Amino acid sequence: MSPDASPDPYEDPVRFGQRVQIFRTRRGMTREQLAGLLGHHASWVKKVETGSMKMPRLPEILRIAEILRVGKLNDLVGAEHSPEIDLFVGPGHAKLPAVTAAINAFPLNTDRAAPPAAHLGARLAKAWSARHLAPNHREVLGDLLPELIRDTQLLVRQSESVVERRAAQAALSEAYALAQFFVAYQPDAALLWRVAERGMVAAQESEDPHAIGVAAWLTAQAHRDSGPAHFDAADAITLDTLRFLEPLLGDAPTEVRAIAGALQFEAGYTAARRAESGTAWGWWDKASRTARRLPAGYNHPVTSFGQEIMGAHAVTVAVELRTGGESARQAARAEADVIQSRPRRARHRIEQARAYFLDGQYETALSTLDQAHAAAPETIRYNGYARRIVLEEAESRVPGRRRRAAELAVKIGMLAA
Template sequence: MRGMMTKLTIGERVAWYRRRRGMSQEVLAGLVGRTPDWLGKIENNRIELDRLSVITALAGVLDVALGDLLAEPSLLDWSNESGLETVPALRSALMDYRGITALGSGEMDVEPPNLSELRGETGGLWEAYQGSRFGLVTNRLPALLKHAQAAVYEFEGEDQDDARHLLGLTYQLAATQLTKLGETDLAWIAAERGLSVVRVTGDPVVAGSLFRSVGHALNATGRYKDAVRLTNDAAGYLDQFMTDATPEMLSVYGTLLLAGSVAAARAGDAETARTFLSEADDAALRLGRDANHLWTAFGPTNVAIHRVAAAGELGDIQVAIDLGPRVDTAGMPMERRVRHALEVSRAYSSWNRQEEALATLLHAEQMAPEQVRHHYLGRQLVLTWIRQQRTKPSAALVGLARRLQVLD
């Protein structure tokens, strides 16, 4: 279905799958605890459908994946940075049996780099991700995985542990990037591989960082309650290291809780979302400032960003609209800045302030076109605005829709 339904809104996809299942509006609406009038407005784009909790409930009743209603995974466009090999090449690298067995490990086809070179490669690609250069990251991840795997097989003792840490972080980057592209099954595989690699080292910091990736993978497939349980379990494990926590541990612990807060909000559990946010805020206060330890972008600003995101998922638009535009993200990595802009645009749109919503989204696209193109919120907001127009859409809106490839 990839690329076939990108020009439909989520509501129109709901209608398409409902008809395929032979269900009436009355039956589907009843199964999700809504009225037929509500569902009719959703399918006709008179009501915005942007809360993942509601979309997930509809997907469950229709017996389709969440990605089917979000039109994910999305096709990664070729560019100068991506080259002509993107997700399929990364899939092949993740499914190379030599990466998870000792069989053929002496034939990795690459010379293992020294640890300094490997550390530089890993850090450079994480920085590219935080700069929202998704094509470049996807293109270079297969080679980085091979380099890190070769280093693990080549080195021994402490050097091997260091190589395992770097391989774990590479798997985490793969999981994080693939989640952005809607490749949720591959993201799960990458996160699982990473945890297996670092578990033998006993390093709680890298393990904690990978727990967050597992949570993101659960979130991306609509398993919000599982993601909340994971957050509680992982935080419980990390608590023993928090008395004299390093800045890296504080950052990993805090970002784990932030991911959990969004999962709780999507599960409709406002109290748990607030608890996770409060605990993350405590960790940010201990850290003392915005930082980027282990590429977490953690600190008070990221906590504020997640407060807005959680409010949006809970449908608390008043909080999102009051807080969102006031959060100063100028010092944050580009990925965080643009992700927050998407939430602010959603809040404006839900408040019927479409001009401000469009202006916010256009600014986000100017900063990071790849990221806006590959996030369901940007695509769906634009499509819904066009469908709701009673007159000819503005040139700015039509142009944005064509760049996002949701309009011919």
């Protein structure tokens, strides 16, 4: 080849260790941070990245992919080692284009009158109920969201007084909150951020404490799920909103006190992701005290926060802290059937499965994923943690576990039947 010729980009393919270093750097993580989350010393990460040790086994590779939020397995290991397997992003719902079009559009030129505010409020309440009770909640929301978003946008534009406009902005923020549940884990990260930001702007315009709390709760989750480089942003939103809400809580409505409790747990969740055990459990305790002061049987309409959810939240903290034995104990203690929301119950089952998997109870983990599928098939279909367990167990040396994992892979759409 002539020295002036363009080099072949595939002549010297990027090694696995180089890929790990690139993704780690993009996430803003140090070798020490990655090593701590993996349970290794920083020297182990250095050996991986420099290629002085062989590529780790699949369980370790999947854990690295989870921490670094790598979307496709072959992006991490190289196309020559793996088929194209999505790890954390769902396949994309059939109704995503219609929801996207409604989010992207603005009703600037229309003669159609907005529905009455009370009518829109009833439709939003119905949508939340469907979101919690339907096994395939994205299917239901996909039908409801396009018109809900358009109509709440119209209501804002056609409001005739400051009071009406603020109430309409609160309704619009609520519609965006519903949309964020639909868009989460779909293959369009930019759309998720657009929804989160618009929801927060509408909530701030409304000056409604509950709307602001919900928008902050969702925005903090979007930051946290973007990886360690965004944990500070998640904390800032959570703590700023709690400081805003705390002076109002003395005589606040139940839903405002509940969203404050949900935000307290979010602070603990992010601390657990940082591996800060004392801080994580301290926030869990604070959220638990808030939950006990709510009416018995109460569940927040957006977050499901209440007394019944705290056991599930304890499982999440233990799992994120990577404490296998404690995770399994919390998973065995926490009741799933008391959680009224089907997608939230399925999410809890997935967290229980992660706990059992961490503790080496692989059969129980697979059985628990089956229970998650029974509660809400769409939830497990779009959950990266569940997909990771199934993918790993599909290579188990135990025939029964391989067979069960293969059956789950078909159920949740990872493989063709």
